[in-house]
Amino acid sequence: MRGGVPQPWSAGKEAGGAPRAKPVNRNSKRLLVYVLDVSSTLNQNQVVIDLARRQRRPAGDWGPLKPWWHAPGSPHAKYEPEDRDLLALLEETQAAAVANGATMGDPMMGTRRYVLRTNQALIVEKLARSGRLRLRRTEGEDDPPTMRWDDGPAWRFSLDIRPELGGKRWSWRGSLRRGDNRNDRMDLAEPLVLVPGLVIQGIGRASRFDDVGVMPWIVRLRHEKEIVFAEPQQDIMIGRILAEARVSPAELVETIQFEEIDTPPRPCLTLRTPRQNWGPGSDRLLAELEFDYNGALIPAGRTTPLAVSTELGLIIRRNPQVEAQADILLFELGFRESKDPRVEPGTMELPPKRMGQVTRDLVQVGWRVEAEGKLIRPAGEFKLAVTTGIDWFELGGQVDYGDQSLSLPELLEAVRRGDSMVTLGDGSMGMLPEEWLKKYGMLVDLGTSEDGHLRFGNAQAGLLDALLAAQPEIRVDSAFEKVRKSLHKFEGVRPVDAPAGFHGELRPYQREGLGWLDYLQKFDFGGILADDMGLGKTIQVLALLQKRRARRLAKGPSLAVVPRSLVFNWMQEAAKFTPRLKVLDYTGPGRHALRDSFSAHDLVITTYGTLRTDIAELSQLDFDYVILDEAQAIKNADSQAAKAARLLRGRHRLAMSGTPIENHLGELWSIVEFLNPGMLGSSSVFKKHTGTGGNLDDSDRSLLAKSLRPFILRRTKAEVVKDLPEKTEQTLHCDMEPAQRKLYEELKAHYRTALLRKETSELNRSKIEVLEALLRLRQASCHPGLIDPTRTAEPSAKLDMLLPQLSEVVEEGHKTLVFSQFTSFLAIVKDRLDKEGLRYEYLDGRTRNRADRVERFQTDPDCPIFLISLKAGGLGLNLTAAEYVYLLDPWWNPAVEAQAIDRSHRIGQTQRVFAYRLVCRDTVEEKILELQQKKRDLADAILNADKSIIQTLSREDLEFLLT
Structure with a gap:
């Protein structure tokens, strides 16, 4: 009572069931009071306690409630023992609440205590039993009533679910019930405060509350009064709340009687084709997976452990292991989740060509597969026959689907339409034999449709024979059998x-x-x-x-x-x-x-x-x-x-x-x-x-x-x-294009005029000029760029022959050595190889890491070409990985060429070696070869490894070379 003298409190119980607190010491000059603020509690969804006190007046009565500033952590020794315990308890729960961020930025921090949600019932009970817990229902209430603690059973949430509009929608309402018979009921909107563990009525009575683990649903129902779900959502939502609840379905929902089952499901796959107007990307099948639990179909992808069929009154405890195995199997068979926004989430896609084998695989392990609501039948046995015409062969027949069948023309027409299934006579769907079409689809496309058959020309007999090899049950007429025998004679070619x-x-x-x-x-x-x-x-x-x-x-x-x-x-x-x-x-x-x-x-x-x-x-x-x-x-x-x-x-x-x-x-x-x-x-x-x-x-x-x-x-x-012989040598003759020929002929005319007008004695003293003339002509035979560096991008006869052959050799998986005396020519070859994307190694007189380059060519399968200058690589190298050798320009001394070829053909070579010498027709190169041959008999005396043929050239030889 406001301003009155407090009544003596005894240890007995009040009507509400809470024991009375001990009387306040009459010598106390102040009284601590704990005020539960309803507004703050509802805003925070947790109990908020304001600290207050009353000062004793000179007349001995108590003054009005005033906020009491008591900083957290301040000493409690000067207060009554009971208050010290209560303050300590509030300090402890306040610390936990602060750790959870509940009090961040609250200006009333000094006078307010937040109660941790898990301790709300315990704290309020202790405060209520002290007799000094008040309930502030409205802001500014001067003398809030004292709260009482109800020792009765805890209130428990109960869900009322009722059908409306003939089951097209379902209404959810909530209530609170307690007692063995749950006769004590309270509408969910009635409590002044309803927070985890605690319910407070408007009369100031506090009780325990069991939210059974569904507090978010309770908050929503208190706010909305009623939740209405359409029929498709009903089973999903009831399954979700039942999965969250800590009580049995019968304890949570009284208005519907459910039977709980726990049985392995049967996977069910529904396949359908996209709408025709979807355009590009519609060449696919869409698939939806469900699980049949005793007649209740549960869509895959739901995360709740329970599923509900309200219609059947079933609560299904799902088998996550079986469902996960089904998902894995579909992934292994090629199903992928669709990214198309036009389909429902969780819809999968499958390429139509895989449907036949996938369906067979699934049916064999007990799945049920439907398409557009129709049972799918796998293709069975083929019955095919080949007949012969004047200059053609025809393939006809049918494929069986159990007691149904499909003719080959109908099958092929479905294939051409791009269908993955066909409607059979009994209305069921027949899967096109995808495995058969996968094997022979190309053959089918290579024929032409004629009067219900596939027609092939005589030249395509081999294709039909390949089909028959895998389908021995196909019947053929005698004429085609003769053709088959003639094809098989290839095996016995003599x-x-x-x-x-x-x-x-x-x-x-x-x-x-x-x-x-x-x-x-x-x-x-x-x-x-x-x-x-x-x-x-x-x-x-x-x-x-x-x-x-x-x-x-x-x-x-x-x-x-x-x-x-x-x-x-x-x-x-x-x-x-x-x-x-x-x-x-x-x-x-x-x-x-x-x-x-x-x-x-x-x-x-x-x-x-x-x-x-x-x-x-x-x-x-x-x-x-x-x-x-x-x-x-x-x-x-x-x-x-x-x-x-x-x-x-x-x-x-x-x-x-x-x-x-x-x-x-x-x-x-x-x-x-x-x-x-x-x-x-x-x-x-x-x-x-x-x-x-x-x-x-x-x-x-x-x-x-x-x-x-x-x-x-x-x-x-x-x-x-x-x-094969161990070594094969061949000379490849090249024909110059007009531009290269013109350059060569101009050089030849120049040197012929300059040299052959000299007397023999004078000519003998002009060996250097002779060497220069022959060098320039040999260079012009290789490439115009060796004469004029500005012409390196031009074609040449030797490059035109070399590059296609190198590409062929590389394509066949072989390795090749390419020799030239001219590093400038090798540089041009390098440039062409780079443009062709052909990898190579390179070695000339300036190369230092010779061993590394040789090792790479010998061991690296991705390095098939080795470009080598004749002088730098003619001796001392072991290049047995090469099976082909190209000499881009002939040398005076045949022994030098032989040494180059022997870089590949030597001890350790297990392959046969092919050596090619590139020579331009009607040039000094041809004349060098002829001169070599003419003087081959004098090799021991004149042409040895240390001498050049130039030392023995006569005037007649020079005239021969320059003609």
């Missing part, structure tokens, strides 16, 4: 001896090559001779042409299209090995006059440049064989050379290339289309399967390899090493 009129001896693998060429000829197939460089592809073809001439099989001349740098070598090889062949060089400005004489020759040799220029005339002629050497020149199907080659008319066609595929499989299409038109279908279909990177998947690659195997013959050096 070596053929060199024909009459062939000069020289064919090695065993070359005789096998001639037998293979006979096989192609017999069945009118075109083929690619793809032996490693140096194995004599040209010789094998010349042997074939000589055989046809000897047996009078040729119907007109054959045409060989070769790079310009190889024209002379073809002529030279033909003269050496098949001298009876009448060979015509159809190049140069005067070639048009030779066209009428084609029929008088066995072989016409021309270049790709001439082919492009003269295709209008050449395409009107009939040739026995059309041969493309270095056929990678037509790798780009859209190039003028490729288009011109396809226009040529030949009874037989042949391609020669050590690297028919330089970059990607798309290049192979162009060569095969020249050889056997239509074999690989259209260019667009082939590109569709090889993709932008020009590569096939493993199954398509395997099919392509099997189908093309009879038409490509490739032997590597390693495979035929036993048939």
Whole structure:
């Protein structure tokens, strides 16, 4: 009572159940009072206690409540024992509250104490039992009432859930209940204060409160009075609150009776295709994963351990291990979470091609798979048959789906539409046989649809045969069976001896090559001779042409299209090995006059440049064989050379290339289309399967390899090493372009005039001038840049021949030495290699770390080329990793050249070595070689390792060199 004398308090209990506090010492001049401030408590969601005191008046009564400033940590000794205990308890909980940031920035810090949420019921109970805890319900209340502690059972939160609108939405309300029968009830909005562990009613009665672990829901329900969830959200939310609650569902929710189950789920996968109007990126399947718990479907991705089906009255204790294993399995099978904002979170994607195998895998381990609400059936057995027409083969049949079936035309139409499933007769969905299509999809695309069948041309017999090899149950008619047998004869190709009129001896693998060429000829197939460089592809073809001439099989001349740098070598090889062949060089400005004489020759040799220029005339002629050497020149199907080659008319066609595929499989299409038109279908279909990177998947690659195997013959050096001599040397003749030829002829004319006008005696004293003349002419033969440094970017005959061959050798996985006497020429070669992206090592007389460079070339597989100056590297190096040697310029002394070649061919070399000497035609280089040969018999006396041929040059020799 305000201003009244306090009544004596006894130790008995008040009506509220709390024991009375001990009477205040009548000698005390002040009384401590603890005030629970409702407004601050509600704002902080935790109990806030204000310290106050009352001063005894002279009349003996107590004055009004006044705030009491008591700094935290101040001594308590001068207060009553009970107050000392209470203050100490408040100090302790205040320290914990400060640590949690509850009092930061509070100007009333000295008079206010914050109670840690976990201690709220304990602190309020002790303060209430002191009899000096007041409840300030409104700000400015002068004489707040005393709070009483209720010793009854704790109040507990209860959730009322009721359906509305026939179950389309659900209403949630909360209440407080206590007692064994929960008859004592209180509306959730009734308490003046409701914080964790404590409920305070407006009459000043405080009680314990059990929020059962769902305090955030209680706060929301007190604020909103009612929460309404639509039907789809209801089960999610009830599952979430039940998972958070510390009590059983029956204790939390009384209005619905739930049955709790704990059983392993069955994964269920629903697949669907995106909407048709989604445009790019819709070539995929969307997937949603659910788990069937006794008929209740629980979507994957929910984080709560409990799931609820209100409709079925089930509370499901989820099995996280089984669900996690299902997620892992889907990831391993290729499913990925969709990043598309147009689909629901958690939706997954799968490439349509994987659907068949994925569905089979999932069904086998007990999954249920549906698409658009329809049961999915995996494809079963194929029933296929091949029939033969005049110049075509047809593939027809059906695929079974249990008691349903799908004809091959329907299957192919679905494939062309891009469907991943088809609707079967009973309304179920049949999965397209993705595994089968993965293996044979390219074959299917390479055929054309005709009257419910797939039609293939004669040239595509190999593709069909490759299919039959993996599908032995396919029925074939007798005509196609004969074709298959002829294809299989490739396995038994027999070596053929060199024909009459062939000069020289064919090695065993070359005789096998001639037998293979006979096989192609017999069945009118075109083929690619793809032996490693140096194995004599040209010789094998010349042997074939000589055989046809000897047996009078040729119907007109054959045409060989070769790079310009190889024209002379073809002529030279033909003269050496098949001298009876009448060979015509159809190049140069005067070639048009030779066209009428084609029929008088066995072989016409021309270049790709001439082919492009003269295709209008050449395409009107009939040739026995059309041969493309270095056929990678037509790798780009859209190039003028490729288009011109396809226009040529030949009874037989042949391609020669050590690297028919330089970059990607798309290049192979162009060569095969020249050889056997239509074999690989259209260019667009082939590109569709090889993709932008020009590569096939493993199954398509395997099919392509099997189908093309009879038409490509490739032997590597390693495979035929036993048939090769230890060392093979060959001179490659190069033809200068006009600009380089002009420079050479001007130099030659200058030195011829300057030197040959001198008398013999005077000439003998002019060896230095002679050496300079021969040096300059040899340099001009190599590259114009050796004469004029401003011309290093110009082409040269030797570079035009060298660089393609280096690329081929590197592509085949071999290593090469490149020698030159001129470091300036090697510098030009380095620049070209850099532009081609070819890695190399370099060594000349100024190189110091020779051993490191040799070691790198010998051991590093990514370093396939070694550029070496002849003087610096001709002696003392062991470079047995190299299988090819190029000498860019001939030296006077054959012994020096031999020493350079022997850097590779020496003890420790296990491979056969091919050495090539590059020589420009109609230059001093040719004359040097001839002079070497003429004086070879005098080598011991004149040409030894210490002397140069220049010491024995006569005037006649010089005239010979300068002509």
